[in-house]
Amino acid sequence: MERLDKRVAGSLTRFYVVALCVVALLTMSGLFLIRRTIRNLNHDSRVVNVAGRQRMLSQRLTKLAVLKINSFEHRDTVSFNSLLALWKDSHEDLVSRKLPLEKGFVTWKSQPLDTMFRELAPVFDHIYQNLRIISSDSAGLAGKQRALAEVLTNEPRFLAQMDRIVFQFDKESFERLENLERIEWILDLMTILVLVAEGLLIFRPVVNTTRRVVRMLTESEDALQLSNQRLKEANIQLVETQKELLRLEEEKYELQLAEDRVRAGALIEGQEEERKRFALELHDGIGQMLTGLKLHAEKLKAMQFHDEKHQKRVEQLVTLIQDIIQTTRQVSFNLMPSVLSDFGLASALKLLCQQTADLSGIKVLFEGETGERILMSRPMEIGLYRIAQEALNNAVKHANADQIKIKLEQNKNRIVLEIADDGKGFLISNLKSEGQFLTRNGMENIRTRTQLLNGEIEIISKVDSGTKLVVRVDL
Template sequence: MERLDKRVAGNLTRFYVVALFVVALLTVSGLFLVRRTIRNLNHDSRIVNVAGRQRMLSQRLTKLAILKVNGIDHRDSVQFNALLALWKDSHEDLVSRRLPIENGFVTWKSQPLDTMFQELTPVFDRIHNNLLVIDRDSVAVSDKQNALAEVLAAEPQFLSQMDRIVFQFDKESFERLENLERIEWILDLMTILVLVAEGLLIFRPVVNTTRRVVRMLTESEDALQLSNQKLKEANSQLVETQKELLRLEEEKYELQLAEDRIRAGALIEGQEEERKRFALELHDGIGQMLTGLKLHAEKLKAVQFHDEKHQKRFEQLVTLIQDIIQTTRQISFNLMPSVLSDFGLASALKLLCQQAADLSGIRVEFEGETGERIFMSRPMEIGLYRIAQEALNNAVKHANADRIKIKLEQNKNRIVLEIADDGKGFLISNLKSEGQFLTRNGMENIRTRTQLLNGEIEIVSKVHSGTRLVVQVDL
C-alpha cells in the first residue's frame, strides 16, 4: 500500500504540475499578445490621426497662403509660421518612423510605408519651400503668386499620396488584428487539448487508482477490525500492568524520598549536636582559659616597664587577648546560640540581627514578638534559625544591600519566617540552571531544611529590585 501510494502520488504530481504549467503559459501568452496588440492598435490610431492631420494642415496652409497673397482679411487666429513648423515636424516624425507620445516614442517597421514617404518627400519639400517664400514679407507679390501657383499645383498630388499612406496604415493595423485573432485561436485550441490530456492522463488514472484502493481497503477492513479487537484486549492487559508498575514506582520513589529525608535529617541532627558540643568546648574550655589569661594579663598592668616599647607591646597583647575572647564567643554563638534554648527563636533572631549589623555595618532589623515565646519543637527552632542565619549571610555577602529585614510571626497554627533585602537581586531561573550558584549561596541548604520541616518556601527576586524569601511551617 505504501509503495503504491508513493508511486501514484509521484506520477499524478508530475502530470498535474506539467499540465498547470502549460495552461498557465498559454494563458499568460494570450494575455501578453492581447495587451501588446491593444497597445499597438492605440499607437496605430495615433499614427493614423497624425497622418490625417497632415492632410488637414496642408489644406489649411494652402487656404492661409491664398488669403495672405491676395491680402484678404480672415479670422483664423493661428500663426502661419507656427502652423508650417508643426506641419514640417510631423512630416519628419512620420518619415523617421519615430512619433513622440506622452510616455516616449512610437516606432514601426513597414517597407511599403517607407517607399510611399520617399515618393512623398519631393512633393512635400516643393510645397514647404514655396510656403516659406509666401511667409516672407520681403518677397515681392509676384514671386509669392508664383509660389502659390506651385503650391496649388502640388497639393492634389500630396493629398492623394497621404490618402494612400493613411490607407496603408489602416491596412497594416487590420492585418495585425487578424494575426492576433489567429494566434488566439491557436492558443485556445492548445488549451483545450491540454485540458483533454489532463483528463485522460490525470483524472482517469486517479479514478481507477481510487477505485482499486477502495476495493483493497474494503477487503482489509474485516481483518483490521479483528486485529483491532485483539489489540484492544492486549492493550487493556497492558494498561493494567502499566498501572501496577506505576504504583510500584511511586511507592519506590516515595520510599526513597523518605529514606533521603531521614538520612538528611539524621545528618543535620548530627551536625547540630556536633556544633552544640563544639560550642560548649569553646565556651567552657578555650573560653575559660582565655578569660584566665586575660585576668593574669590585667594583673600585670600594675608592673612598671622600664622600656616604653615593652609597655605598648603589653597593651597590644591585652587587646589581642580581648579580641580572641570576643571572636571565640562569636564562633560559639554561631555554632549554637544559648539564647535559642533559653529564650526561644524570636530572641535568638533579634540577637542575630544585632550582631550582623555590628559586624557588617548594614542596617539589619528584626520584626516579631520577643516577649512571648512561641512553643515549637527543638528541631523546628534550630531549623528555622539556621534558615534565617543562612539567608542573612547570603544577603550580607552577595546582595550589596543597604537594609535587611527578618520577620517572624505566628499565623494561627503556622509559623511564617520572612527575610527581605533591598539589594541587587537575581534571576530566579539561575536557581534552576546554575548548580554552583546554589551551593555558593546556600539556597540548597535552605530548601533541604525546609523540606525536613515539611514546610513551604517561596523566593521572589528581580534584578536591581531586592530579594524576599518566605518559609512557612505548620506547628
C-alpha cells in the first residue's frame, strides 16, 4: 500500500504540475500579448483629437486674419499670436511623433503618416509664414492682404491633407483593434483545447486511478478490521499506562509552575527593590542637584544683562531646568511612589489617577476609601499598585477611552480592584487565541502578578462596549 500511495501521488502530482504549467503559460502569454496591444492603443483618441484640432485652429486663424485685416469687430478674445504658437507647436509634436501628456509622451510608428506629414510640410510652412506676416505690426496693409490671399489659397490643401491624416490615424487604430480581436479568438481557442486535453489526459486518468485505489482499500478493509480488534485490546492497556503518565506529568507540571512562581516572585521583588533604590537616588541625588542648579540659575536670571538675547537664554535655561526637575520627579514617582508606603494603596491609586488625567487629558476617576488605610502586606500593596498602573497604561494607550475608572474596595477578607474604561474594547477570544496579544498589551505581566498574590483575574470586554479588569485577592 505504501508503494502504491507513492506511485499514485507521484502520478497525480506530475499531471497537475503539467496542467498548471500549461494554463499558466497560456495565461501569461495572453496577458503579455493583450497588454502589448493595449499599450499600442493608448491615447489614440488624444492623437486623433490633436490632429482634428489642427483643422479647427487653421480655420480659426484664417477667420481671425480676415477680421483683423478688414478691421471687423468680433467677440473672439483669444490672442492671435498665442493661437498661432499653439497651432505650430501641435503640428511639430505630430511631425516628431511625440505628444506631451500629464504622465509623459505618446509616440507611434507609421510610415504612411510620416509620408503624409512630409507632403504637408511645405503647405504648413507657407501658411505659417503668411500668418506671421499678418500678425506682425511692421508689415503694411498691402503685404498683409497678399499674405491673406496666400493663406486662403493654401488652406483647402491643408484641410484636405489633415482630413487624410485623421482618417489614417483612425484606420490604424481600427486595425490594431482588429488585431487584438484576432488574438483574443486565438487565446480562447487554445484555452478550450487545453481544457479538453486536461479532461482526457489528467482528469480521466485520475478517476481511473482513484477507482483502483478505492477497490484495493475495500479489499483490505476486512484485514484492517481484524487488526483493529487486536489494537483495541492493546489500546486498553495503553490507556491505563497513559493515565499514569499523565498523572505524573501533571504533578511535574504543577511543581514546575510552583518553581516558576517562586522565580517570578523573586525577580519581581528584586525589580521592585531596584526601582525603590533608583527612585531614591533620583529624588535624593539627581533631584537635589537639579534643585541646586535651579537656584543658581534663578540667581543668574536676577542679574541684568546688556544683551537681551543673553537674558532670554537664561530664562529658557531656568524653564528647562524646571522641566527636567518635574520629569525626574515623575520618573521617580513611577518607579516607586512614596505615597504608597506613607499613606497606603488607596491614596497612591488616587494620586496615580490624578497624574494620569493631567498627562493624558482623559477623565480618570478613583473610587475608594482613602481616609482609613487597608492593612495588607508590603508585597501585596506593590503588586496591586503595579497591576492598576499597567491596566491604566493599557487603557490610555489602546482603548481610545473618554473615561477610565479605578475602584478599590475591601469585602471582609478580600480586596477587589477594578479598572474599567468606556473605550473600543476587544474580543475575549483574542486573549486565548493570540499569544502575542498578552505580551503586547501587558496582560501577561498582570496575570503573573495576580498569580503571585494567589488572586483571581477576570476580564470583561466587548467590541465598542469598553473593558473591565477585576482582580480579587484574599488578605
